[in-house]
Amino acid sequence: MNALPRRQALRQIAGWMMIVGAGVPCIRQLHAEETAERVIEIEARRFQYTPSQIVARRGETVTLAVRAIDFTHGFSLPELGTRIDLIPGRVVKLRLQLTRAGRFTYLCDNFCGDGHEGMNGTLIVEES
Amino acid sequence: MNTMNRRDFLNLMAAGGGAVFASGLAGCAGMASSGKAAREDFYFVQMSDLHWGYKGPDNPDALITLGKAVDSVNALDMPPEFIIFTGDITHTTDDPAERRRRMREARGIIAGLKVRKLYFMPGEHDASLDRGAAFKEIFGATHYSFEYDGIHFVVVDNVSDPGGKIGDEQLSWLKDDLGKVSPALPIVVFTHRPLFDLVPKWDWATRDGAEAIKILLPYPNVTVFYGHIHQEHHHMTGHIAHHAAKSLIFPLPAPGSQEKRTPLPWDPAAPYRGLGFREVDATPSTASYGIHEFPVVRT
Secondary structure (H helix, E strand, O other): OOOOOHHHHHHHOOOOOOOOOOOOOOOOOOOOOOEEEEEEEEEEEEEEOOOOOOEEEEOOEEEEEEEOOOOOOEEEEEHOEEEEOOOOOEEEEEEOOOOOOOEEEEOOOOOOOHHHOEEEEEEEEEEE | OOOOHHHHHHHHHHHOOOOOEEOOOOOOOOOOOOOOOOOOOOOEEEOOOOOEOOOOOOOHHHHHHHHHHHHHHHHOOOOOOOOEEEOEEEOOOHHHHHHHHHHHHHHHOOOOOOOOOOOEEEEHHHHHOOOOOOHHOOOOOOOOEEEOOEEEEEEEEOOOOOEEEEEEEEEEHHHHHHHHHOOOOEEEEEEEEOOOOHHHHHEOOOOOOHHHHHHHHOOEEEEEEEEOOOEEOOOOOOOEEEEEEEOOOOOOOOOOOOOOOOOOOOOOOOOOOOOEEEEEEHHHHHHEEEEEEEEEEOO
């Protein structure tokens, strides 16, 4: 029996807290055969993301692995129509397929204190 | 007989007070000719985003700005019927004791206002770090409604949840509250964050604001006054007008005009520029609102 379909299904859900924005043009769920995927680690702590700038290529698939250190920060990419709540001490992953070039702000959208307004970064998607 | 009503007077003196923005279905036409001696309208004052406790270069006069605004309100030709504070009365702090100290101190200064009634609501700086606990102790409820002279006023809290949400429970309350109101009665909503997506990448939105607007849309006369964005701004969602107020601490850039929402720098040559409060001249019979912007210091 070919176990691949089951593996594919498990791959889509196993252990990952993944948000996929239905209907959003630049994000869609990946198929298993689309294997070129970069994992980018991001640390969230009051009041900054590290790194605060991410560069990717249009057509690239990336997984953002975001770890909050000190607060239940949010990680929001409003121009891509997606957001996640972070859990201090845990890695929360967000998988994106970038089909549109541009500069997209990511920000904490859970108010976290004096400096919250400056807790943001930029995802730069360059033409491939 | 002097038939000049308050709106006529304000329109005449607007050059000394600032811009006038009329909002409403019926506008202001015809009011001056009615000749009614009885009060046909009333006015309230909106003050917003005081950020008491802020220390920084964007307002080196932070310790005296609020007092100057209080003096300016007290110098108005007629006292307002009430004053509403649309959030961020204090600047945030991690220290619960300091948070309460700032709230009590701000409340003490505000107590100098010569007005019959004060209404308060929180901003995220007041309430998001403790889900409104300190605010409730010192200022009272974070969401409520009241009626005044033929207008139903609703205060919606979209900040006690740190995610900038109203929440299902409050949305259900809002629906029930409005359900008890005569459909013909004008509705005014006070809130801190914009209920619509103004600039989500600057966190200028309410995560479930669309749900609130959906509840409000069936009512024919709804107007929203809010704060948060530290500047005058006007927007329509369907027939609902949304009016943002200036701050009393520092102005912020025009929506989406730059990458970061950094405050506009303090100009020693023009202190308090971009700051102020507003009068709202309400006419319940026509559900119209004349908005008059005033600077912190009137000359």
